[in-house]
Amino acid sequence: MKQRLHPFTALTAAASAAVVTTAAAYWPLSVAVALAAVFLAVRREVAGRVLPAAAVILTPLCLSLLVLHGLFFPEGQTVLAQWGPARVTAEGLGFALELGTRTTACVLAFLLFSFTVSVxxxxxxxxxxxxxxxxxxxxxxxxxxxxxxxxxxxxxxxxxxxxxxxxxxxxxxxxxxxxxxxxxxxxxxxxxxxxxxxxxxxxxxxSPGPRTTYREVADPPAQRRFRAAALVFAAAAVAGRIVASWPAGVPS
Structure with missing residues (x-):
């Protein structure tokens, strides 16, 4: 019989993927995480629910990112097109792409968890x-x-x-x-x-007070080790991001 994932294992995987993707801030990694989430949704036969829900959340958000950063990015230098105060810049489009793919990866990871976990x-x-x-x-x-x-x-x-x-x-x-x-x-x-x-x-x-559960949820040692490793990896990604963004010449 195939071992079902413990709810904490699935939650840890989704949270770690979101943390690592956010810390990396690298759009190819975000795209890879999003595609992996879609692949797993297809494998678990929940793509018909995950993708429409993701579209509801991401469509207005990505459009707002495109308008806000693609047309009105103050740090943009490479102007591709201009209409009055609105300027389409390569830097703005790149920032919108990075932020949009990162958000897409995080949303898909958590939606996959929410549609597959046993409540x-x-x-x-x-x-x-x-x-x-x-x-x-x-x-x-x-x-x-x-x-x-x-x-x-x-x-x-x-x-x-x-x-x-x-x-x-x-x-x-x-x-x-x-x-x-x-x-x-x-x-x-x-x-x-x-x-x-x-x-x-x-x-x-x-209700407050002591609680009794009559449902046993198996938690194999391999899954506990995976959760620990995933949390350590996510913490290392965050620490690496902090170190990389530390101003040069400033003592730590």
């Missing part, structure tokens, strides 16, 4: 480590809410198209349609989060 196993593992129940309560609410994002967005789009919304070609029209979909999506998610929080609270997730 009951995670809650049992947290209870076994004597983690405060409030933390497990919030985390369980969030993870049970994420899978509904893509379904909810598709329903909103279908409802708006039924009411006559037409998305024409062009960036302005697509951004307007995206804004009309984001507002009801966020309001619906907030409402769902409140309902799920009340249901979990009614089942004792937020």
């Amino acid at each position: 009951p196993d995670l809650v049992s593992a947290l209870a076994g480590r004597r983690v405060p129940p409030q933390f497990g309560f919030v985390l369980a609410s969030t993870l049970t809410l994420l899978p509904a994002v893509s379904v909810r967005l598709d329903r909103i789009r279908q409802a708006q198209e039924t009411r006559g919304m037409v998305v024409r070609r062009g960036l302005v029209s697509r951004l307007g349609a995206l804004r009309l979909q984001m507002v009801p999506l966020v309001l619906a998610l907030i409402d769902d989060a409140g309902s799920r929080a009340q249901a979990l609270d009614a089942r004792g997730f937020g």
Whole structure:
């Protein structure tokens, strides 16, 4: 029988990938991490949920990065095009590319974790480590809410198209349609989060005092060693980034 990943192992892998990618600040590495997350999502048969959710999060964010840094980057020197105060610079596009790919890698890594982790196993593992129940309560609410994002967005789009919304070609029209979909999506998610929080609270997730779990989550020694190595590697990446960015000539 194939050994299932312990929830802490999957969480450590996602967090370490995000930390290393952020510390490296190197867009080819970010692209590699993002592609690896997509490959694993396909292997785990959750790509149909991970990718739409990532598109909802990343599309407006990457567009804002492109506009903010691609057109209005004060440190840009190599001007590719200019329209009044807006300047398209190579440095601005490079910075937007680096920041956008880094954010994409982090979002995909955590979405992959959220769509593949077993929430009951995670809650049992947290209870076994004597983690405060409030933390497990919030985390369980969030993870049970994420899978509904893509379904909810598709329903909103279908409802708006039924009411006559037409998305024409062009960036302005697509951004307007995206804004009309984001507002009801966020309001619906907030409402769902409140309902799920009340249901979990009614089942004792937020109650203080000693807790007993009847679900055993296997934690093999190999996975514990992997988690330790991943955390050390992430800490080394952060330390290396701090040392590399230390001003020359300044004593440490």
